[in-house]
Amino acid sequence: MEGPGELWRRLLFLLGRSRFNREMEEEMRFHLESRAERNRAEGMNGDEAGFAARRQFGNAPLLEEKSREAWGWSGLDHLMQDVKFAIRSLRKNPFFVVVVVLTLAFGIGVNTAIFSAVNALLLNPYPFPQPDRILSVDARHISGKNSGTGHRVFLDWQQQNTVFDVMAITPERRGYTLTGAGEPQRMAGGLTTADFLRVLGVQPVLGRFFTAEEDSPGAAPVAVLTYATWRQRFGGDPAVLGRTMTLNARTFTVIGVLPRGFAFPGIETCEFFTALRESGSMDRNQHQYGVVARLKPGVTVEQAQSEMSTIARRLEQQYPATNTGWGVKVQPIGTALAEETGTLVGVLFAAVGFVLLLACVNVSGLLLARASSRTREIAIRTSLGAGRGRIVRQMLTETVLLSLSGGGVGILLAVWLMKVLRAAAPEELALDATLHLNPAVLAFTVAVSLLSGIVSGLAPAWSASGAEPNSILKEDGNAWSRARSRNRLMAWLVAGEVALAVILMAGAGLLMKSFAVALHVDTGLRVEHVLTFALNLPGAKYSSDARVSAFYGDLLERLKSSPGVEAAAGVMTLPMIPGMTGGAFQVEGRPKAPDWVDTLVQYNVSTPGYFGAMGIPILRGRDFNQQDNGTSLPVAIVNDALARQYFPNEDPIGHRYRDDYDGKWRTIVGVAANIQHQQPTKPPMPGVYAPHTQWPSNSMWVTVRGRGDAAQLTDTARTAVRERDHDLPLLNIRTMREVVADSLSESRLVASLLSGFAVFALLLATIGIYGIVDYSVRQRSREMGIRMALGATYGDVVALVVRKGALPAAAGVAVGVPAALAACGVIRAMLYGTGPRDLSVFVGVPALLLLVALGASYLPARRAAKVDSIAALRCE
Amino acid sequence: MGRTEIPPGTLYMLILRSLDRLGPMHGYGIALHIQQMSDSVLQVEEGALYPALQRMLIKGWVKAEWGQTENNRRARYYKLTPAGRKQLTEEVSEFTRVMEAITRVIEPA
Numbered sequence: 001m002e003g004p005g006e007l008w009r010r011l012l013f014l015l016g017r018s019r020f021n022r023e024m025e026e027e028m029r030f031h032l033e034s035r036a037e038r039n040r041a042e043g044m045n046g047d048e049a050g051f052a053a054r055r056q057f058g059n060a061p062l063l064e065e066k067s068r069e070a071w072g073w074s075g076l077d078h079l080m081q082d083v084k085f086a087i088r089s090l091r092k093n094p095f096f097v098v099v100v101v102l103t104l105a106f107g108i109g110v111n112t113a114i115f116s117a118v119n120a121l122l123l124n125p126y127p128f129p130q131p132d133r134i135l136s137v138d139a140r141h142i143s144g145k146n147s148g149t150g151h152r153v154f155l156d157w158q159q160q161n162t163v164f165d166v167m168a169i170t171p172e173r174r175g176y177t178l179t180g181a182g183e184p185q186r187m188a189g190g191l192t193t194a195d196f197l198r199v200l201g202v203q204p205v206l207g208r209f210f211t212a213e214e215d216s217p218g219a220a221p222v223a224v225l226t227y228a229t230w231r232q233r234f235g236g237d238p239a240v241l242g243r244t245m246t247l248n249a250r251t252f253t254v255i256g257v258l259p260r261g262f263a264f265p266g267i268e269t270c271e272f273f274t275a276l277r278e279s280g281s282m283d284r285n286q287h288q289y290g291v292v293a294r295l296k297p298g299v300t301v302e303q304a305q306s307e308m309s310t311i312a313r314r315l316e317q318q319y320p321a322t323n324t325g326w327g328v329k330v331q332p333i334g335t336a337l338a339e340e341t342g343t344l345v346g347v348l349f350a351a352v353g354f355v356l357l358l359a360c361v362n363v364s365g366l367l368l369a370r371a372s373s374r375t376r377e378i379a380i381r382t383s384l385g386a387g388r389g390r391i392v393r394q395m396l397t398e399t400v401l402l403s404l405s406g407g408g409v410g411i412l413l414a415v416w417l418m419k420v421l422r423a424a425a426p427e428e429l430a431l432d433a434t435l436h437l438n439p440a441v442l443a444f445t446v447a448v449s450l451l452s453g454i455v456s457g458l459a460p461a462w463s464a465s466g467a468e469p470n471s472i473l474k475e476d477g478n479a480w481s482r483a484r485s486r487n488r489l490m491a492w493l494v495a496g497e498v499a500l501a502v503i504l505m506a507g508a509g510l511l512m513k514s515f516a517v518a519l520h521v522d523t524g525l526r527v528e529h530v531l532t533f534a535l536n537l538p539g540a541k542y543s544s545d546a547r548v549s550a551f552y553g554d555l556l557e558r559l560k561s562s563p564g565v566e567a568a569a570g571v572m573t574l575p576m577i578p579g580m581t582g583g584a585f586q587v588e589g590r591p592k593a594p595d596w597v598d599t600l601v602q603y604n605v606s607t608p609g610y611f612g613a614m615g616i617p618i619l620r621g622r623d624f625n626q627q628d629n630g631t632s633l634p635v636a637i638v639n640d641a642l643a644r645q646y647f648p649n650e651d652p653i654g655h656r657y658r659d660d661y662d663g664k665w666r667t668i669v670g671v672a673a674n675i676q677h678q679q680p681t682k683p684p685m686p687g688v689y690a691p692h693t694q695w696p697s698n699s700m701w702v703t704v705r706g707r708g709d710a711a712q713l714t715d716t717a718r719t720a721v722r723e724r725d726h727d728l729p730l731l732n733i734r735t736m737r738e739v740v741a742d743s744l745s746e747s748r749l750v751a752s753l754l755s756g757f758a759v760f761a762l763l764l765a766t767i768g769i770y771g772i773v774d775y776s777v778r779q780r781s782r783e784m785g786i787r788m789a790l791g792a793t794y795g796d797v798v799a800l801v802v803r804k805g806a807l808p809a810a811a812g813v814a815v816g817v818p819a820a821l822a823a824c825g826v827i828r829a830m831l832y833g834t835g836p837r838d839l840s841v842f843v844g845v846p847a848l849l850l851l852v853a854l855g856a857s858y859l860p861a862r863r864a865a866k867v868d869s870i871a872a873l874r875c876e
Numbered sequence: 877m878g879r880t881e882i883p884p885g886t887l888y889m890l891i892l893r894s895l896d897r898l899g900p901m902h903g904y905g906i907a908l909h910i911q912q913m914s915d916s917v918l919q920v921e922e923g924a925l926y927p928a929l930q931r932m933l934i935k936g937w938v939k940a941e942w943g944q945t946e947n948n949r950r951a952r953y954y955k956l957t958p959a960g961r962k963q964l965t966e967e968v969s970e971f972t973r974v975m976e977a978i979t980r981v982i983e984p985a
Contacts, residue, residue: 005936013934023942027952028926031904035922058923066927070934 013071024064032057062385078390082397090398096370097402099767100363104406104456106760107359108448109413110352116414116441117421118345129201135301136333137167137291137308142325146600150286151278153315153323154193160311163296163304168196169276170290171267175536176247177729184727187247189223190270199294200264206230207241207256215275221247222274224256229271245272249540284315284322285660292333305330344750347827351504355757356448358500360456362764365493367399367457368486369775371464378464391465392458399457400450407449411437414445424749463489487779490772491808497768498812498849499819501761505849506820508751508758509841510831515751517833518744524675524684525575526615529566530705530736531713532574535721535728537698545630545696551724552692552700556607558720559704565716567705569610570692573602574701575677576743583660585688587646601642602677602687603659605695611637611672613705614736621653621670624691634694636666640674642686659688661695703736710735750830765809765849770856773805777864784864797865798858805857806850813846820845887928889971890918892937892964895956900941902951903929929954937963 013020032053039049054060068074090097128134137157139149149157151169158167171190178185194212197204210222223245225234234240234254245252252274295304308328315323371378378391386394415437422435463486542548552570559568573581585601586592593599608624611617619640628635636657643652656665666688674684692700706713714733721730734742741748777784784797824836834841894909895901901909907922932938937960943953956964 006934009934009936023952024926026950027903028923030902030949030951031907031922034904035907056922058921060923063923063926067930070927070930 010071010073014073017073020068021064024067028057028060028064032060059385078393079397082394083401085394086398086401090401093370096366097405100366100402101406101409103359103362103764104403104449104452105409105413107352107356108403108407108410108445108452110417110757111356111448112410112414112441112445113417113421114348114352115444116418116437117435118349119438119440119444120435131334132332133295134199134201134333135164135293135295135304135330136335137164137293138329139287139291139312139326140329141287142327146287147329148287149289149291150284151276151289152284152286153326154289154291156284156315157291157308157311157328160314161304161307163299163307164293165296166195166198167291167293168193168199170292171196171264171270171273172276172289173267173270175731177536177538177727178245178247179249179727180246184729186729186731187245187271188269189247190267190273191276192273193276196273196292197258199292201294202259202262204256205259206238207254209256209273210275215277217277219275219277221250221252221277222255223247223252223272224258224274225254225272226258226262226270227260230257233271248538250538284319301330301332344746344830347507347830348750348753350823350826351507351754351757354500354504355760356452357455358497358504358761358764360452361493361497361500362768363399363402363452363456364459365490365497365768365771367395367460368463368490368493369771371395371460372486372775372779374464382465388465392461395461395464396454396457399461400453403449403453403456404446406452407445410449411442411445414441421749424745459489459493487772487776487804490775491804494765494768494772494805494808495812495815497765498809498853499816501758501765501849502813502816502845503820503823504754504761505758505845506817506841507824507827508754509845510824510827510834510836510838511747511751512755513834513838513841514830514832515744515747518747519741521676521833523575523740524616524673525736525740527736527740529707529710530614530703531710531717531733532701532703532736532739533717533733534574534699534701534731536731537728539698541727542698548696548698549630549693552607555702555720555724556609558723559702559717562716562720564706564708564713565704566707567609567613568702569613570607570700570702571610571614572605572692572695572697572700573677574703574739575614575675576739577701585642585646585686586658588656588658588665600685601659602685603661604687604689605692605697605700606637606689607692610689610703613703614675616675617673619671619673620651621668623670624689628691629693630696632694634664634666635669635691637670637672637689638668639672639684639687639689641684642688643671645686657688661690666690710737747830747832762849762852766852766856769805769809769853770859772808773801773857774860776804777801777860781864781867784867788865788867794865798861801861801864802854802857805853809850809853813849817842817846886971887924888932888937889964889967891925891928891932891954892956892960892967895938895954896961896964900943900953900955902945902953904951906954932960935959935963 032050035053035056036049039052040046044052057063065074068077137149138147139153140147149169154167154169161167169192171192174189174191176187176189178187194210194215197209204224205227207224209224213219214222225240230236230240234243237243240254240257243254245254252272258273293304295301305328308330312323312326312328316326381391381394382388418435418437537548537551542551556568556570559565581604582600582602584593585599606624608626608628611623618637621637624635624637638646638652646652647655652668652671654668656667658665672689676682676684677687702717704710704713704717717733718730721728787797787800821837821842828836890910891906894906894913898905898909903925904922907925910918929938929940932954933940937957938954939957940952940954942950945951
């Protein structure tokens with residue numbers, strides 16, 4: 001029942017607080033003196049009168065403190081006192097402070113960095129109104145092998161559903177060439193449908209987004225610029241609406257500008273948005289787009305899911321040929337994204353959690369050792385009336401002060417790590433725009449710092465504060481049992497530390513081993529001396545198949561005759577590049593599979609000489625040659641995987657098949673060896689190659705084989721392309737070795753992060769074991785002296801001491817190995833060329849840790865055994 | 877040492893009644909008065925008065941002012957407020973009620 005008057009009086013007290021102590025002291029002195037005078041008047045002598053007065057009064061300092069506490073500000077006072085005291089006591093031990101702060105800084109730093117990545121990816125990627133009302137609507141095949149929505153099915157959904165306000169296809173990123181403004185430049189555009197901005201609930205700052213009419217096949221191209229593009233390419237011109245850009249030789253009119261900071265996952269690099277302009281007349285057998293939608297008010301996600309499932313079932317009945325087995329998955333966009341990156345993020349979070357826990361345990365050990373040198377100080381404080389809670393709080397203040405400093409240093413580490421993550425993360429995660437220090441991340445750091453201070457400080461503070469002051473001040477035998485109980489706690493800490501280290505190191509070991517295997521896997525390619533780059537011929541300028549064929553034929557001839565070039569060829573889908581083109585496959589004379597997914601094969605297109613340039617052996621038959629052209633017999637080369645699956649007992653050469661591209665029957669003329677097409681770690685899938693002259697694709701990768709360093713071919717390639725078309729930019733110029741390495745960037749990132757953590761874990765475990773053994777040796781130097789004086793040998797003493805470190809470490813290994821076996825099951829999917837029970841890892845890691853434990857115990861043991869027994873006995 | 881544990885509520889009542897009877901008083905005066913009135917049966921740990929007085933200041937039952945004693949020494953005098961007087965009436969009636977109940981229970985039949 002705190003009235004306003006009471007609060008007011010408390011606040012007034014806070015202002016006059018400096019006076020309070022003086023007045024309280026004066027008031028009590030007056031009381032004591034008056035009582036003593038009265039006692040004297042009653043006949044006591046001088047000293048006795050004072051003593052009696054004090055006895056009758058009670059513990060004056062304690063009562064003074066109680067009086068002050070009554071006002072409710074004592075928490076603040078104690079905190080300030082504790083902080084001052086902590087700073088004073090820490091200043092005496094700078095080395096201790098540095099070790100603890102650095103240990104915690106590492107733990108907190110890596111946690112902050114990983115949290116900021118998670119925060120950027122999952123928790124807060126959508127600065128839109130009511131982001132939970134934005135759903136991802138995804139067509140999924142029952143087999144789980146395929147997903148994605150085509151334009152035709154998107155239109156079906158849009159017309160039939162009643163649960164969404166608006167729906168849109170998520171922008172497809174496409175490259176354009178900007179001409180007519182100096183050097184030809186690349187621009188990335190996002191192709192989407194008219195309601196995309198309405199789904200997100202965003203308004204353009206200038207002009208408008210395009211309409212449904214502008215999103216039809218015949219409409220004139222329009223462009224909506226991002227804020228950054230508007231500033232950079234148009235100087236922020238307020239009259240930009242109506243200006244034009246020549247992209248892929250077509251004129252785009254600017255009709256709008258998006259707000260600053262507009263971002264959506266996967267399209268951060270888009271510089272403008274334009275209409276997809278699909279006719280919707282295509283069949284329903286297309287699955288290339290993602291779809292987002294905004295829920296109508298009052299409709300739940302479950303209702304939306306149930307209605308979309310009904311629509312999907314109806315489509316299955318209406319169009320069994322294309323829609324059989326296709327359902328719909330509706331979920332908030334945040335969840336959809338989390339699904340994709342879930343395991344990776346989970347593993348990283350668990351790993352950094354372990355790192356922090358390890359750091360805390362280690363700091364606990366250090367604090368415990370330090371507490372032993374402070375027992376007298378604590379005993380004195382206890383006997384002066386400090387309660388156990390007060391002492392624990394004081395010691396926790398010290399640890400929290402340390403952990404907050406650790407957090408401060410940790411942020412510096414985190415900022416550096418974020419830079420590394422931004423550079424190393426796969427491009428499609430688009431961390432560039434979102435991975436930064438922000439208030440949420442800072443709040444996380446502060447919280448983690450406080451928490452780790454408390455976690456690491458609690459056990460040592462509790463143990464140190466529990467001692468009976470009498471026995472300590474008298475230095476009687478109890479000191480021995482106290483040291484023993486502290487030793488036992490330290491042994492527990494070391495065991496825990498080793499167990500954590502086993503789990504971390506085993507996980508890191510498995511991932512590192514996978515990465516090493518993947519790096520050296522035989523891709524089936526000869527990647528040395530090969531330079532690759534991509535070209536995308538603008539459709540307006542290269543409007544006929546003949547022009548496209550002529551361009552590539554001519555360019556490859558130029559390249560082949562350039563100095564230093566051994567071979568040059570083109571291919572539609574370069575190996576080790578994410579994504580693929582694929583579709584159904586039907587052998588002549590055999591029935592068509594009921595579901596095209598069952599006969600999914602990869603489609604590729606190559607020019608004569610591609611297999612030679614990349615070192616892929618032709619196992620049977622022949623490569624394409626100049627006689628395979630647009631008018632000759634349609635031919636194809638299949639890979640070995642396809643030959644084995646579809647022609648297990650016969651020679652595929654001479655058979656004919658049909659694909660989804662043009663429905664022509666192609667005659668198989670050759671069988672090429674398998675190559676790893678997606679990533680070194682994915683098994684090869686059945687694939688077919690068509691000659692470029694019979695499947696003219698505007699976008700091709702060019703591969704150039706030289707004799708020396710592949711990067712040296714860059715200038716040769718540029719010159720050859722410029723001579724043929726000076727408006728055409730070369731994209732993605734890399735050596736083939738770089739392409740292979742980049743395909744593993746995610747595993748490399750995870751493996752290198754985890755191995756960093758593992759090294760840290762090993763270091764901490766070493767320090768921890770060394771610390772406990774060293775501490776126990778110091779405690780027992782007298783005992784060692786006695787033992788040696790009584791005839792114990794050097795070896796006896798070393799063995800005795802080493803056991804102090806080796807036993808808890810062995811216990812830690814015994815607990816850690818089964819725990820690690822269980823934990824590593826989670827990362828099964830991330831492993832390659834090894835399993836979650838890899839013997840070398842699960843023998844190597846414990847062996848290494850035990851070896852380290854022995855080493856870390858041996859150093860202090862040797863010192864103990866060299867103690868001069870006489871000196872040790874004399875010093876006490 | 878004859879320290880009598882006095883429940884905090886009772887201590888408030890004793891202080892309030894002392895101030896009510898004798899007017900503004902310093903802490904030592906209150907202690908003396910309680911001791912004398914109770915014929916030394918109630919021996920308060922005298923220092924305990926001071927935290928209690930602080931709590932009463934917060935509640936607004938008493939006010940404090942520095943003044944001079946008859947021996948010309950500075951002392952803090954506590955004075956009952958109207959809220960304090962009201963509190964005293966409530967506490968006394970509550971205490972009497974409880975005491976009467978207890979007396980009824982322990983009286984020989």
